[in-house]
Amino acid sequence: MSDTGQAVLADLILDRESPVPLYHQVVSRIESAIERGELQPGVRLDNEVEIARQLGLSRPTLRMAIARLVDKGLLIRRRGLGTVVAPAHVRRPFALTSLYDDLVAVGRRPVTRVLGFKSVPAPEEIARELTVQPGTRLLFIRRLRLIEGEPIAVMTNYLPEGLLRAEAPELEESGLYRLLRRRGIQPRIANQTVSARLASAAEARLLSVRRGAPLLTMRRTAFDDAGRPVELGIHIYPAERYSLEMTVVRH
């Protein structure tokens, strides 16, 4: 009914010497203020000109920050009305994070076992999807992921050779995407197909489910900034223990 409150952002501290862009500093400060509950859902922010003045920024710079937050679904902005903190309806951004990151984020302890790690010539279909020549040598990786002793995924990946070296042990400690990032490789765009089928006997054994249990399947090709192939992933999950969650924002 009445005003839900006016947020004062004047005390955000910006570091003009930092290499981190100012608008990005604003994004992360406001983001964490919302996460910590200092900015409650429904709270109305001051208008853009006023916030910019308080922070000592130009309006375009501040707008860039707010635009990012709107994109993430954290803020809602309407002409003539103002900017308010979005309701809490989850705000998990749909991004190219790995399952590993997701699980760690909620405090669970996934364990990974590397089942396969070798160089293979690219099968025709996989070569086509990754846009490499058939027969090109690819790194084949197969991992089993468990959480509290229960298998939750069998992940098969094909990567162009040279992206990773003999890093099988590290794959037991870290996610594939984290390992790639550490080597300076940034997946940027990914095409995913999600479907379902029944577990074969071999899959059932690996995943500790009965034969014919429902599996969630995901097939993904990922490319970097320059459009170079990074990875093809074929993942299967026991549907009884796993689901994919995503938040979609319409622009």
Added chain:
Amino acid sequence: MSDTGQAVLADLILDRESPVPLYHQVVSRIESAIERGELQPGVRLDNEVEIARQLGLSRPTLRMAIARLVDKGLLIRRRGLGTVVAPAHVRRPFALTSLYDDLVAVGRRPVTRVLGFKSVPAPEEIARELTVQPGTRLLFIRRLRLIEGEPIAVMTNYLPEGLLRAEAPELEESGLYRLLRRRGIQPRIANQTVSARLASAAEARLLSVRRGAPLLTMRRTAFDDAGRPVELGIHIYPAERYSLEMTVVRH
């Protein structure tokens, strides 16, 4: 190896009298040039300052346009290198379109049968997900979608009353989202959970599959600009005939 060509965008026609923002005009012009093949993947664009000059725009305005196209995965931009048209690896944006739209877009003819359309009090769990009071009256809709005679989805939806009226017949002609848009309701953010399970006898009958066949399941809550609940959808798809595709761009 050598230059892949230099695109001249100077002949894009902009209408400064139009209510459509200039940057948006640039976005749609370039978008359709790429779709029509006038701008081939790999083609390098002139630098921002030059394009802006050619179009008679300021650089920030042009940058806004290019940023949108990069977001959509149509262009790739790298500091020091330039801007090029992205490789063709699909570019289906992951958005809140309906299955209906998707199928029509590829020229297929889906048919929809409305199985249920009535007002019901909100069950507790559904009320919580939609952030309405338990017992609030909701519109319950259940539809069966077929393509070339084969069922591909059973869609169950709950909407706050008042968003739609007695429009059951129209639901056989148009998608739910299209109908909502026509009434000025714009879903903006949606949380989706995708998983899988086996078909019950009743579901198997509806979907023309055997009992125990794998089903892809999707549960979605959607909210509008102002964070008001728009819809809760519970969809099931016969996995043997349907998969979900999405393109994810990391920002």
Added chain:
DNA sequence: AAGTGGTCTAGACCACCGC
């Protein structure tokens, strides 16, 4: 009418990249 975000301009300087 008043207040808000939306669009647009014309510059400036910086950081990264390949040569």
Added chain:
DNA sequence: CGGTGGTCTAGACCACTTT
């Protein structure tokens, strides 16, 4: 080094929403 995109400024005017 020269060229590119990345960031930032200080304004201006417009369109929409509510009072």
